[in-house]
Amino acid sequence: MEMSLQASQENMDVLAFQQFLCHDPSLGIYADLFTLTEPMAAHRHDFLEMAFMIKGYGQHEDGQGCMPLLSGDVWIIPPGQWHAYPFIEEGVSIFNLLLSQDFLMAYKQVLLSTHYLDTRILYSQVASANRDKGLVPMPAHSIRLSPQGRGVIHTLLMTLAEEVRRPGGAGYAGICTGLALQIIGMIDRYSEPPVSSPGDTRSARHIPELLSALRCIEERYAEPLTLEEIARHSNYAPTYLVRKFRHHLGASPIEYLFQVRLQHACTRLKTTNHSVSAIASEVGFSDSRYFATRFRRSLGVTPSEFRVRSRDRMTNKEDNIVEA
Incomplete structure (x- = not known):
């Protein structure tokens, strides 16, 4: 928008x-x-x-x-x-x-x-x-x-x-x-330590160092990335990168990495028949139980429940289109 x-x-x-x-x-x-x-x-x-x-x-x-x-x-x-x-x-x-x-x-x-x-x-x-x-x-x-x-x-x-x-x-x-x-x-x-008013990735992408960090996360999200590895791509010290991320995006690099992984996991759950453990591995989680715990904490449902609800919703939409 x-x-x-x-x-x-x-x-x-x-x-x-x-x-x-x-x-x-x-x-x-x-x-x-x-x-x-x-x-x-x-x-x-x-x-x-x-x-x-x-x-x-x-x-x-x-x-x-x-x-x-x-x-x-x-x-x-x-x-x-x-x-x-x-x-x-x-x-x-x-x-x-x-x-x-x-x-x-x-x-x-x-x-x-x-x-x-x-x-x-x-x-x-x-x-x-x-x-x-x-x-x-x-x-x-x-x-x-x-x-x-x-x-x-x-x-x-x-x-x-x-x-x-x-x-x-x-x-x-x-x-x-x-x-x-x-x-x-x-x-x-x-409240946890305050951060400045959040912006979106558009403002961050105008800063070459942050753009490099964002690209690292978005292109390599499935890899076992660490804060130090992301910081190395930005040429910032890890603590300074966290500060810049929070200033421009309102989240730390690791929080942003989790959201990117979560979005890809949701897409796979809706569009593939891969097992939950396989999807966890595909999007960067080495422990499928940890993945399921974080997924439920964020979305309020397990990965399997999310898949069922998504497909039920899609079926209902298709039925409504046919009836119309």
């Missing part, structure tokens, strides 16, 4: 907080888990969105480029900023926490105290006379949660989702607000 989207932002759909099934929209909090099975076109909204990647594989796109959706990532999309999900592989489970602008203003001091949400720009653009017109979009960015933090925050998210479905009960507003603020605090506590 070309960045011509940026030039046509005025024509994009703008989702309003009031559109969601908020039984008490004055609270300014919406939370729910949903499954995305098809790409989602570029759109904007008038609220802050925190999208917690639970499982599955796809891509997220915004004004800075296209990046993989990785389990454990939290995508922060500020009010007014456009974003899209241009590619979805199977079902992608995302937990959405939406906060209205009224909520953001009510708890401004709490949010300004966070380290990783980078809310200062957001509040600096809120005009005192006309807040809605004064808001200038800040870039979307992602936060990587530690493994421990994912479990803690997931429990809080599911509890909050249950609470927002029961408006009017005793303690409703206080419990929902407390949970939302606690989730924000836990994001701050359990």
Whole structure:
């Protein structure tokens, strides 16, 4: 998808907080888990969105480029900023926490105290006379949660989702607000070292050293590549290459290598009858059990289940075409 989207932002759909099934929209909090099975076109909204990647594989796109959706990532999309999900592989489970602008203003001091949400720009653009017109979009960015933090925050998210479905009960507003603020605090506590706003491989390919590293990964993904080997092709020191990768792609070279292998594995599972262990070897995994574990952790299903679902979906599509 070309960045011509940026030039046509005025024509994009703008989702309003009031559109969601908020039984008490004055609270300014919406939370729910949903499954995305098809790409989602570029759109904007008038609220802050925190999208917690639970499982599955796809891509997220915004004004800075296209990046993989990785389990454990939290995508922060500020009010007014456009974003899209241009590619979805199977079902992608995302937990959405939406906060209205009224909520953001009510708890401004709490949010300004966070380290990783980078809310200062957001509040600096809120005009005192006309807040809605004064808001200038800040870039979307992602936060990587530690493994421990994912479990803690997931429990809080599911509890909050249950609470927002029961408006009017005793303690409703206080419990929902407390949970939302606690989730924000836990994001701050359990975020891995921050990275700059992600870009896609297009920006990285303009840097000869990164281009060499990307080509090494994309052409030799099936080989037992190490960080040191990739770094050797880039002429960067390994630690510096990791820093440059995170700056331009939002992921380390090894994380990017895994995503490339995962994409090739998905293609083979859908288009060949090769065994799972054979496919694991073909895409660069020396241990088929490790491959199956990582595959399930990323996509939420085993490689065999993925193959069955993909073929069932293809059969259903063909049947629909025949019926039409």
